[in-house]
Amino acid sequence: MDYKNKLKKTVRKKNSHLIAGIDPDVTKFPEFIYKKKNPLYEFCRFIIEKTSDLVAGYKFNIAFFEAEGHIGIETLEQLLKEKKEDLIYICDAKRGDIGNTSEQYAKAYLDKMNFDAITVSPYMGVDSAEPFLKRQDKLVYVLALTSNKGSKDFQKLWIGSKLFYELVIEKFLESGYSNLGFVMGADYAKEINRITSVKENIPLLIPGIGAQGGDIENLMKNIKNDSYLINSGRNILYAGKYDDNPKIYEEKVRLECVNLNNAIK
Amino acid sequence: MDYKNKLKKTVRKKNSHLIAGIDPDVTKFPEFIYKKKNPLYEFCRFIIEKTSDLVAGYKFNIAFFEAEGHIGIETLEQLLKEKKEDLIYICDAKRGDIGNTSEQYAKAYLDKMNFDAITVSPYMGVDSAEPFLKRQDKLVYVLALTSNKGSKDFQKLWIGSKLFYELVIEKFLESGYSNLGFVMGADYAKEINRITSVKENIPLLIPGIGAQGGDIENLMKNIKNDSYLINSGRNILYAGKYDDNPKIYEEKVRLECVNLNNAIK
Numbered sequence: 001m002d003y004k005n006k007l008k009k010t011v012r013k014k015n016s017h018l019i020a021g022i023d024p025d026v027t028k029f030p031e032f033i034y035k036k037k038n039p040l041y042e043f044c045r046f047i048i049e050k051t052s053d054l055v056a057g058y059k060f061n062i063a064f065f066e067a068e069g070h071i072g073i074e075t076l077e078q079l080l081k082e083k084k085e086d087l088i089y090i091c092d093a094k095r096g097d098i099g100n101t102s103e104q105y106a107k108a109y110l111d112k113m114n115f116d117a118i119t120v121s122p123y124m125g126v127d128s129a130e131p132f133l134k135r136q137d138k139l140v141y142v143l144a145l146t147s148n149k150g151s152k153d154f155q156k157l158w159i160g161s162k163l164f165y166e167l168v169i170e171k172f173l174e175s176g177y178s179n180l181g182f183v184m185g186a187d188y189a190k191e192i193n194r195i196t197s198v199k200e201n202i203p204l205l206i207p208g209i210g211a212q213g214g215d216i217e218n219l220m221k222n223i224k225n226d227s228y229l230i231n232s233g234r235n236i237l238y239a240g241k242y243d244d245n246p247k248i249y250e251e252k253v254r255l256e257c258v259n260l261n262n263a264i265k
Numbered sequence: 266m267d268y269k270n271k272l273k274k275t276v277r278k279k280n281s282h283l284i285a286g287i288d289p290d291v292t293k294f295p296e297f298i299y300k301k302k303n304p305l306y307e308f309c310r311f312i313i314e315k316t317s318d319l320v321a322g323y324k325f326n327i328a329f330f331e332a333e334g335h336i337g338i339e340t341l342e343q344l345l346k347e348k349k350e351d352l353i354y355i356c357d358a359k360r361g362d363i364g365n366t367s368e369q370y371a372k373a374y375l376d377k378m379n380f381d382a383i384t385v386s387p388y389m390g391v392d393s394a395e396p397f398l399k400r401q402d403k404l405v406y407v408l409a410l411t412s413n414k415g416s417k418d419f420q421k422l423w424i425g426s427k428l429f430y431e432l433v434i435e436k437f438l439e440s441g442y443s444n445l446g447f448v449m450g451a452d453y454a455k456e457i458n459r460i461t462s463v464k465e466n467i468p469l470l471i472p473g474i475g476a477q478g479g480d481i482e483n484l485m486k487n488i489k490n491d492s493y494l495i496n497s498g499r500n501i502l503y504a505g506k507y508d509d510n511p512k513i514y515e516e517k518v519r520l521e522c523v524n525l526n527n528a529i530k
Binding site: 023025061063064066067069070071073074077094095096097098099100101102104105107108112121122123124125126127128143146147148149150151152153154155157158159164167168171 | 288290328329331362364367372388413416419422424432
């Protein structure tokens, strides 16, 4: 099944457009996790086990695994071996390089780890994303408008009558690949309105609610298609941060997911 | 010692501006390497041991290690533990993300592995590079003009009276950090001339000679400062590709380095 079908099916089945961002900071786990042999693994597994009925999937932030060296990558491999096939697993890697190098990244994340989708940085041009795009059952989320302050440095510059990020979207769509989506930060509700009004089926990955502070109500009014996923990381992961009781921690994590699902609806 | 001083000293001591690109494709090693327990490690170690007197340093292409999963990363860690401190070790990772995520990448590569420099993708803006830049003894090579065909898609678009990659350079230089350099492909001799004529001390990392086909003679005429490094990967690594005799393979690899050093002079 290709990604767009999986997305549709998963969103319907789970009744959720929510993605939990797996950004596991090893300095921020509850005490009951540190008692285990591999806290990084135990924390991610705990979050996934306790939320899998409440979300459409997970976005793994690869940096947090790389920061733990080869043990971190081994942990990531293990989590992907245990992948729940009825959920969407997104690799948030923001890679992008010359062809033979992007091919290696595609092998690592789309073939071997079997992620359903990957985020890609567009700076080097469309050919730098082709090794990912050629895996046609996978989706490539190209960075368009990101949720950090610095997104304004380049993404919102005018090039003729268009903004730079609009040109990025246009150029990638011209490539003819259909397994394309875009990353657009939650703060950019107006811009999200514009693209989802025109492009009925374009999948958007929307970070920046919660810890990054986006206004969810305003955002929801402006999403005009049904192929979006909204990511929340820290708000879900550390919802129970002052609780060392696994049961209470679980409840707080689940409550945060329920609240986010309600806010999205 | 900060990077710019190390660069100056290393180039003088080794009498070389050449960087060997460590892009180890596990399908392309000579037979005598496959007989060893960890061919990826043995091949990289072989190349480094046999060339360390002929180059200014090494650029590790992280994708080729990631493609081998946690074993690849463990291998990379081992190679960095054996780092030769009189040579420059560059992490070619092209990362760039929101602050808390770039911080994790910086930890992984600049702190733990202790690379001297890292390549960074500018799409998300200056703040996405700050965690790297804050390690002030390390250098950050920001992608400006890359050596792939797709570099023209965005990097050479006009924004007002400037090209996009020029704006990237300008914006990063405005940040005030002095530990900044740029990646500019060997094909862009004219553009390299322009920036090195104005910016006396700006470190450039120049890929794209050899397998990627840049014209080295024309390039050399146009480099107007002394802080450049020229990368060649596949031409060095696979110079002995039809030879299964380690001694002959070594000779061919060394000869390629000597030829490249001569061409650079």
